[in-house]
Structures are given as structure tokens and as C-alpha cells.
Amino acid sequence: MRLSLLHRIGGYKLASYRFDSLPVRGHQVLLTLGIVLGLGGTMPRIVQAQPIHPPHAQSLPQIAPQIITQQAIAQQTNQELSPAMEDRLNELLDQGRDLVQAGRVTEAISLYQEAAQLDPSNARIYSAIGFLETRQNNFDAAVEAYQQAIRLESNNPDFYYALGFSKASLGDYRGAAEAYRRTTQLRRNDVEAYLGLGVVLSRLGDYEGAITAYQQVLTTNPNNGQLYESIGAAYLQEARYPEALRALERAEQLAPRSSTVQLNLGIARLNLGDMVGGMNALKRAAELEPRNGVIHLQIGDVYKAQGNYEQARLQYEKAVAVQPNLREAHTELGQLYLDQQDYLRAIVSYRKMIDLNPEDPEAHFLLGVALQGRERDREARQSYEQARELYRQQSNAEGVRKAEEAIDQVD
Numbered sequence: 001m002r003l004s005l006l007h008r009i010g011g012y013k014l015a016s017y018r019f020d021s022l023p024v025r026g027h028q029v030l031l032t033l034g035i036v037l038g039l040g041g042t043m044p045r046i047v048q049a050q051p052i053h054p055p056h057a058q059s060l061p062q063i064a065p066q067i068i069t070q071q072a073i074a075q076q077t078n079q080e081l082s083p084a085m086e087d088r089l090n091e092l093l094d095q096g097r098d099l100v101q102a103g104r105v106t107e108a109i110s111l112y113q114e115a116a117q118l119d120p121s122n123a124r125i126y127s128a129i130g131f132l133e134t135r136q137n138n139f140d141a142a143v144e145a146y147q148q149a150i151r152l153e154s155n156n157p158d159f160y161y162a163l164g165f166s167k168a169s170l171g172d173y174r175g176a177a178e179a180y181r182r183t184t185q186l187r188r189n190d191v192e193a194y195l196g197l198g199v200v201l202s203r204l205g206d207y208e209g210a211i212t213a214y215q216q217v218l219t220t221n222p223n224n225g226q227l228y229e230s231i232g233a234a235y236l237q238e239a240r241y242p243e244a245l246r247a248l249e250r251a252e253q254l255a256p257r258s259s260t261v262q263l264n265l266g267i268a269r270l271n272l273g274d275m276v277g278g279m280n281a282l283k284r285a286a287e288l289e290p291r292n293g294v295i296h297l298q299i300g301d302v303y304k305a306q307g308n309y310e311q312a313r314l315q316y317e318k319a320v321a322v323q324p325n326l327r328e329a330h331t332e333l334g335q336l337y338l339d340q341q342d343y344l345r346a347i348v349s350y351r352k353m354i355d356l357n358p359e360d361p362e363a364h365f366l367l368g369v370a371l372q373g374r375e376r377d378r379e380a381r382q383s384y385e386q387a388r389e390l391y392r393q394q395s396n397a398e399g400v401r402k403a404e405e406a407i408d409q410v411d
Contacts, residue, residue, distance in 0.1 A: 146159055
């Protein structure tokens with residue numbers, strides 16, 4: 001049984017930042033993009049199709065580390081505390097600082113919470129708790145802490161900024177946008193706040209709003225390459241490739257060694273029909289960041305769209321070599337191996353996909369195809385049966401039918 005690749009060939013996808021490596025203060029929008037396919041000596045043609053896998057959205061700028069010291073928090077210490085309570089408060093703050101420096105964040109949070117009970121009107125203590133909770137990825141607790149800090153000090157832009165980051169990390173993009181907007185009202189030229197606002201608006205599908213947010217601070221920050229890159233990325237998401245190219249070329253001038261700028265440049269040029277320029281940009285991105293599997297994945301997608309399956313396979317293999325958990329690359333490898341009837345390698349790829357997502361019925365189904373190709377019918381049947389059960393759980397009638405037909409063929 002051989003599966004066609006034709007329906008899987010799709011547009012080039014937007015580059016991304018990792019969500020957890022955001023620029024410190026100081027792969028999800030599905031697109032349908034055109035692909036230029038070179039067909040021997042004929043003129044290239046544009047093919048409209050669904051993408052192989054969706055691109056990742058850009059990431060948020062991080063919140064800044066708070067200066068968690070007795071001196072910083074003491075600026076708001078309640079003057080009505082008794083000498084004994086003030087001494088205890090200072091002791092808790094100093095101990096908490098030492099624990100943070102030692103990496104014992106959970107224990108530090110407990111001490112700051114005790115400090116907040118002693119001095120419940122001190123917004124900076126709650127802000128410190130919020131920051132440490134984000135360090136632990138406890139974003140619900142961080143939101144609660146920052147909201148308490150805002151109740152006590154409602155005009156502090158840092159608190160709103162951190163609240164926006166925490167809400168965005170929870171997927172509450174509307175709430176995050178509101179917090180970022182409030183930050184920009186309190187601090188008009190806050191580049192990171194506008195970047196954060198643009199990112200969450202993009203995640204809400206409001207790309208025009210995102211571009212407007214970035215442009216708000218562009219006039220006062222004309223040499224900020226990240227702003228131009230963000231504008232270019234938003235234009236890419238709207239399939240406005242000429243505008244994207246102009247913004248990204250300016251970003252390249254300002255940040256010539258940025259791999260994500262090169263990757264997005266490649267996407268823009270490819271979609272404008274510049275195959276040579278697009279591939280050169282993608283290869284440059286790989287040179288700048290050779291251990292970024294997503295870049296190799298993108299290059300592999302281009303080769304596959306051109307029908308150069310051998311080069312595509314090599315790029316996908318590089319992708320999983322540097323990022324073993326990059327599921328999309330395993331998906332592409334498995335499909336290529338199936339089409340080449342290299343069933344043993346396909347089995348390895350699909351088993352890895354199942355390890356990464358055991359509830360994926362398609363991975364179980366395709367594992368069955370690969371096993372059947374090796375004449376391991378009993379194992380193939382088990383995989384088909386598992387796929388059928390998962391399709392049923394997902395109310396996928398077409399998947400159930402496909403799995404039952406495959407089971408009948410094994411029988």
C-alpha cells in the first residue's frame with residue numbers, strides 16, 4: 001500500500017522563535033501559501049495546497065528579572081510595622097534572596113508569601129512572587145500575584161507587562177492584549193510591550209492590529225531589527241509577500257546574523273518565485289543555527305516540493321538528528337520512507353511519532369502500513385486496530401472506515 005504525497009505538498013511556513021527563549025527586557029497559524037515548483041525545462045507554476053504542517057507563531061518578549069532584595073522591596077514597606085515585625089520582614093526577604101540565588105525557588109516563594117502576610121500592602125512583594133512563579137511555569141499563580149500587585153499599585157507598567165506575559169503563557173491572549181495595552185499607555189515607548197501586544201494579536205488572528213502595534217514604536221526605534229522582523233512575519237501570515245520582503249530585508253540589514261530573519265526571508269522570496277534567493281536564505285539560516293531542526297525541516301519541505309526527495313530526506317534526517325523530538329520531521333521522514341518502500345526505517349519513524357503522541361491515530365495507522373510492508377501482518381493488524389479505536393474516540397468516521405478496510409486486507 002503506497003500513499004500519495006501529492007495532497008501533502010503545501011506552502012512554505014513562517015519561521016518562529018521558541019516560546020521559552022524570549023528576548024529578555026534588557027509552530028500557530030495555518031496558512032495556505034503558494035509554492036513555486038520547477039518542472040524540468042518548463043516554466044514554474046504556482047500550486048495552492050494545504051501546508052504540510054502549520055507554522056509556529058512568534059514568541060513573547062520575556063519579563064525582566066525583578067530585583068528581589070530587601071532594599072528594593074523596602075521602598076514600600078508599611079511604616080506602621082512594629083520593630084519586631086520589620087526585623088522579621090527583612091529577615092524573610094534576605095533569606096528569600098539567598099534561596100533564589102541558590103536556585104531553591106519553591107522555598108523562596110514560601111518565604112515571600114510569609115512576608116506578604118506580614119506586609120500585605122507591599123505591591124513589590126507580590127510582584128516578586130509573580131516573577132518567581134513564572135520561573136516555575138506556574139502561570140496561574142503568577143497571574144494572581146501580579147493582579148494583587150496591580151490592586152495595590154495600579155499605575156506600575158512593569159506589573160501590567162508581567163501580567164500580559166503570564167496571561168499569554170496561559171493562552172489568554174485577549175487578557176494579555178489588554179494588559180500589554182495598559183503597559184503602553186503607562187509607558188509610551190516600551191518596545192517590548194508593543195512586541196508582546198503584536199504577538200498576542202497575531203495569535204488572535206489580528207495581523208493588521210499586530211502590524212499597527214509594531215509600527216507604533218518603529219518611528220522612535222528605526223534601527224530595531226526585531227520590529228522589522230516582526231512586521232515582516234505578520235505580513236507573511238497575511239500572505240502579503242512584497243511587504244514582508246521589504247520589512248525583512250531591512251531586518252537583515254540591522255541583524256545580518258539572525259537565523260530567523262534569514263528563514264523568513266527565504267519564505268518570502270520562495271513565495272515570490274525567487275527560488276535561488278529563497279534557498280540561499282534558508283541555507284544561510286542553517287549555517288547560522290545548525291542545531292535548529294526547524295530550519296532543516298523547512299529546507300526539506302522546499303526540496304520535497306521540487307520533487308527532490310533524496311535531498312528532502314537528508315534535510316529531515318538532519319532535523320531529527322539535532323532535534324529528536326521534532327515530530328513534524330519524523331512525519332515527513334515516515335512518509336518518504338513509505339513512498340520509497342523503505343519499510344524498516346518507516347517503522348522506526350512512526351514508532352517515534354507514537355512515542356511523542358500516543359493518541360495519534362494516523363501514526364498508528366501508518367505504522368500498520370509499514371509493518372504490513374515488511375509482512376509482519378500480526379503486528380500490522382494490532383496497529384490498525386489501535387488506530388481504529390483512536391479514530392472512534394475522536395468521532396472520525398472516515399478514519400474508522402479506512403482502518404477497517406486495512407484490517408480486512410490483512411485478514
